[in-house]
Amino acid sequence: AQSVTQPDIHITVSEGASLELRCNYSYGATPYLFWYVQSPGQGLQLLLKYFSGDTLVQGIKGFEAEFKRSQSSFNLRKPSVHWSDAAEYFCAVVSYGGSQGNLIFGKGTKLSVKP
């Protein structure tokens, strides 16, 4: 079965420091991958997506992610974190078990930003 793993439950970085959030997936073929961000008590906002083509994808708010098939990874990065980036981040993959392409989410990584 497909799955998404986010190994880090909670990460704290200093404002201005670089960030990398890890995501690993399990799927035999090329997956459709997403990163979403959730602020407390809010819904999810799409940061970026990968379907095919260039393995380095750019998203909103200065985020990027790199798809590495050999490592089954889709890590999210940002060169300089801002205090407003503090939130919960979810990696997700389109499920091919269901017929309508619902999303399978990782358990999320909570990002805290130190001043």
Next chain:
Amino acid sequence: GAVVSQHPSRVICKSGTSVKIECRSLDFQATTMFWYRQFPKQSLMLMATSNEGSKATYEQGVEKDKFLINHASLTLSTLTVTSAHPEDSSFYICSARHPGQVNQPQHFGDGTRLSIL
């Protein structure tokens, strides 16, 4: 701006009450909408897939008589939690996907915090 509107954002009610949550796609027609449940400090778990004009598809373990889903139009899906009990307290989030390929991203509502006393 928001492309998916979810209402209400918060509900507090007594045990035994039925609660309806609305999910509206504001700027596109969504033949498919999804309902998720999120427990504190956990990820989103798919409850059901809502299909316009047909019955919803429920995930294993989700009681369809407990969580009634109606998708009567291309822009509106509703989730009704019938005879809610404290264990139903949770954060419920809907999403809508642009029609077409399954790889289209889902757009999420802001969620509904349901608290059953």
